[in-house]
Amino acid sequence: MVSGTAKGGPGGPDEADDGSDRYRPGYELVAEQLLGYIAEQDLMPGDRLPTEQGLAQILGATRNVTREAVKVLAAIGRLSVRKGAGIFVAASPGALTDDQLAHFQPTSMEHVLMLLDYRRLIESETARRAATLATPIEVRAMRENAELSLTAGKAVDAVEFARADALFHDSVSVAAHNVFLRSSVANIRRLMSQSDVLLFHGDVPGSLEVAGNQHLAITAAIAAGEVETAAELMAAHIGTTQQQFERRIRDRVFNLTTKPAADATPSQQQPSQETSAS
Template sequence: MDSAERAADGGGDRYRPGYELVAERLLQHIAEQGLHPGDRLPTEQGLAELLGTTRNQMREAVKVLAAIGRLSVRRGAGIFVAAADRTLADEELAHFQPTDMAHVSMLLDFRRLIEAETARRAASLATPIQVRKIRESAEESLRLGTANEVRGFARADQQFHDAVAIAADNIFLQSNVANIRRFAAQTDTLLFHGDVPGSLEVAGRQHVAVAEAIAEGDPDRAVQLMTAHIDTTQRQFERKIRNRMFTQGPQQ
């Protein structure tokens, strides 16, 4: 049993795959060492020895971190800290920990603030064409959510939130909404592995309610409904984590 698996034997980590723990520790190591985009890391074996795990666990951790854009693996050259794109330029955000519940809670809190404001502004500023786009994407998300079509819902969900951000008529709000979704996708990939944290139908119905408030030009109602939507997302997320803790035993 390696150290990641030993850690998984106790506390809240017992329900988490070993490679997930190793991925988190590798991100922490990068942050603690002050490494920057383009910096080269040791080999998989070297990293495994450094962090006290097996090469197989490290290989899986490197794969998933490369898949979400945190590492770059170049054949024949080695493993590197991935070059930050414009959305990860801030040094603190570059060290976001997708499986750290404190970081995830901060992300949801930030999302609540940003998307409530986009809803408020959209209700005041949206053009008829923008209102139609918001409504159409909300209704599509409800249709796909009711059918539990996960991939289709994810596209409609993105289109809805993007449409609200566009209607807010502020490129910085729009950029932040896109940035939040990129970070959230990292968490979804590492923690849920393609699963969803809660009811897609509930989320779709909330989209439709927000869209109607925007169409009616009611900023206060739009803020209230968007905030409730993010609150529901957070509760579903936390419930999903608790369910994983109670239904999965230690990883072997």
Template sequence: MGVPGERAVPSEGAEKPAAPYRPGYELVAEQLLTYIAEQNMKPGDRLPTEQGLAQILGATRNVTREAIKVLAAIGRLSVRRGAGIFVAASPGALNDDRLAHFQPTQMDHVMMLIDYRQLIESDTARKAAALATPLEVRAIARSARSSLDAALSDDVQAFALADEQFHDAVGTAAHNLFLRSSVGTIRRLMSQTDILLLHGDVPGSMEAAGKQHLAIAEAVSSGDAEEAAELMQAHIDTTRHQVERKIRDRLFSLTPPVPARVPRR
């Protein structure tokens, strides 16, 4: 038996599994993001034409067009009729140009983002437990309960909405506009990974996430700042393991990806 957590290496001569199916537009979208990073392009910089990008990336014009549409939909490109294709503004309030080079399909970038999320959201929960008003406590509890109810009903869209409301409510209760803005930026970046890499599929158990939301809400309600921070850290850590497993399963799966469902974090 191998060491737990390690992937077995095929013996010499063993047949290697076929590469998993990936739509052409997704591969070209990855190539285009890499091209933007390699050219050190900044928000507002103009890209070559659709035909020019197709030639640079070695893709057909139709597939390149679909890749551009996807990247525009997630906020990475801006297509202006009659003007051209541009690198979109960074999603963060501080507009750090380096965020324009975030690669939502690269495992190291995704894990760095989750590390950052864990730091930001655990401190946000700590401050929320110390500073939340009664109205804000009720908003956190209400959204946490809604997320669990949606999970138990297997309602992905309702869960996505309640999940967003929960994390936003915690950010509001922290009474720190920079923390709240950072939480929003992280969620927007994670949504790019949901769409491009996970095809919008839920990476793990909605019910488990809903129960964690409730536990965090209870810690905030009781004013236990350290407990709230630890529970939020554990919640994000669960997301980390779920995303890692989902990506690993996808990379070694031989079946085509399921069409996108509503992303959640």
């Protein structure tokens, strides 16, 4: 059994040693453990994993729960299931080849906080460069996306906000005129979306309206060529995201220790939606 995994039994890993884990869906726990197994074995994109039955034995889980875990990890792009061939570690759509990034643990607070710290550095720099290099057309697109995010935020429309949010951050990175910065921003958001799916199942994390207003403030600073202000506002924006994430973690742990959660399956979730107020 993988170190740190929940003990097996008739119900699989639902009977975890941690009291808060006791009410987490079994597939969610096994998905977390499976990512840990991939990291421990130093498996890289393209490497083949054992069969579902083999993984169930390794993780101390039932085959049904293991199958659901494989499904959710395939849905967020961490595994590739090829009919007749087996289960493989998926290649990242962002071509992340660094060993540490390939083994990102989306349910690890330590990993996510490091990712947010990196995001603050990268996106504040994109905002700084955009304030110097953005063309009028790029500023207009940025403003339109910021306004769309605010409208969606006021309506508490998480799906529409997620779309506008992604467009806004991409438009800022485009205006920085650096393909490597743009790629970094996109990769960070892909990794953050994995945490949203596995930990929060797409729930709205905080005030989307606040995030929309922050988008507009960042846009105004970039349009005015206020380099340092743009960078500071972006850093503060990412800081708000981190505060929301930490609060959601605390709330989630509190809720799990006070009442059972529904044992939803991945088919009931929308793993493709990215709804962080970021």
